Amino acid sequence: MRKATKAACAVASFIFVVFVFAQYQQKLYFIEERETAQFKKWINSTVGDIERRRLHWFKRHDEREDPYRRLPNLVGIGVRKCGTGALENFIGQHPWIQTAIREAHFYDRNRKEGLDFYRNRMPLAFKHQWVAEKTPAYFRSRPAELPDIIDRDLPGVKLWVILCNPVQRAFSDYVMRQKRKKNKISEAKFEQYVDAFMPPVQRLFRNWSSDSELLWNYETVFAELEKDVRSYTFAHGLYAYYIKRWLKVFAPERFFITDGEELLNDPGMVVERLQDFLRIPKLLRATDFVRHPQTGLFCIRPWWQSDYDFRAEYERRASWQDNLVCSIAKKGLTRASNSSYTLPKNLQVRLQKFYAPYNQKLFEMLGREFAWGLD
Template sequence: MFVMSIWGTSLSLSSRSLAIALVLCVTLLYISYSFNACLLASISRSLQQSNLRNLLSLTSTPRNESSSNSSSSNDSATPASNPSNNSSNTTNRSISSVPAAVGIANSSDGSPKYQLLRQPGLRPSRHLPDTLIIGVKKSGTRALLEFIRLHPDVRAAGSEVHFFDRHYQRGLRWYRHHMPYTIEGQITMEKTPSYFVTKEVPQRVYHMNTATKLLIVVRDPVTRAISDYTQAASKKADMKRFEQLAFVNGSYSVVDTTWGPVKIGVYSRYLERWLLYFPLSQLLFISGERLIMDPAYEIGRVQDFLGLKRVVTEKHFYFNATKGFPCLFKSEARSTPHCLGKTKGRNHPHIDPSAIERLREFYRPFNNKFYQLTGINFAWA
């Protein structure tokens, strides 16, 4: 009987110990599970925050843009045949399409902003321009800019910067700051028509980069002069008649070559300055007349000249009979059909046919010289 009592007590203690051990095991498992779950959640949050910081750093303005020499005092002439004077802004960048992973939006100044970059190494930055539209005023430079910037590999400053003619003393760093953000493989472009006629500009552009490509839109100089006058007259109600300004003493016998609209049309004089620094192979001449009548053809030539794939084609244009000017089905800034500004396609005032004929006679030798320099006959009357 005593033995049975001891045995029962032993069984009772053993059951209790087993229960306690089981409770302890369950408690330990629960604590271990909770700890691991918290640890995993913490690691996951850290990874998400790290990815977010990386993404934000990609889309922010680069802090350390490469600086360049802003000095503008070196004005010694250097012939175009010397290729050794290379700029600090290297332009030998391969041309490739913008990856689909890049999201782009337009800012208030017309330059693109990169909202999302999923591929490493595609951080946007500002560069000095590879290509300049240097003129000629009232020949179609704005149309050329708007048409070529339809290409995804072209990014252009939204407005005329006038660096080489008005702000050169500010230096190249200031100039770069006015350029749009680009990624590797894209071309940076700027347009200021007065560059073509400003004496100091060819040398200054050469000092920036000897490999700069130059786009020059030209137009019948008589028609260009009338267009130039029309724009000026639209801003000044009491402006004299065209014939009074284009000729000396009101007589058609002597052309006033000091008057801006007439002076600019002597293209050969300005081109000779550019050819002192740049070979003809770095200049492309675009017909302003053909840019209006067949924009796809001229833009195709521009794309070839810049080493770009022909992306901008006839499907991007339609002709507006009212304005007498090509318009766009869509552009970099707008996805709906639209034309250029109201200042494009203005109706010219009536000009005395005798005055027009006298101006054509005046320009004829200069036009022939221009044809010889370019190797292109633009067939201006």
């Protein structure tokens, strides 16, 4: 009797264990199904019609065609320290755009070398691709007639320029200059820098207005600033003075002007508009951009790479961000969330007051306003 009872208990225990295990397995199955569904939903919301985009991404050129070098038909002219490197890096991922490896500096340093020299600094490209280069120095470079020269040398060329908060731009410029010289960076040091190099710029531009002659003292202004290039830290942000000559030559359909703060906070929308401006397939979408967990700056998720691990990103596995396409490490020194450089409030107010009238002139020229100019 006892043996029968023990056997019955053993069978019951076994059945119970099997039941519990089955319930556990079923629960795991439902959890896995739910997670899979959530993952698929996330994929759809982030990369969308990935297969259709991949078809355009890997568009084949005519097999009889060879890539060749030609002069650029897309040029980024500035502004320095406003995110030009980031935008070039982003659009350079597009398969219909070929970007130069480094800044060409043709129109500010090498124009005497001739257009063949310029052409040879450009990447190989197929007929359907845009050839792009960016040299931020062009925005303020002499001669005053530089826009006319570029328009003559590069018929039909399109330009892009980024105009960012001139206050933050000046501070970023200062940090970059100091780091290059391995100088100490501090709030006190920056205040001394402002005291030394902003007053000459104030005096130089005191009598300028947007109604002045287009080429108002351009050579004189350039010569004065060149006496100590550190003055450019503040002069670069006088966008109204420099952009007037470009607006005279390049109509809106050939001149893409964007807000650097928008590029910082929503680069995907800027890149979408730039693709529309160039009339190329919109293969890079706003949802392709994701913040880097350490810097807080935006990077591109390279969905076109067959080995990109979406699951690692979704689950935030260790080092998942290493596979993102980001700007180089030395960029964004003052704008990253982990930056050790802070612009003092008193200097921010002082610089805002200096730039305010020039910002207003800029907005009148453009017929639009940027939020950073309304502080």
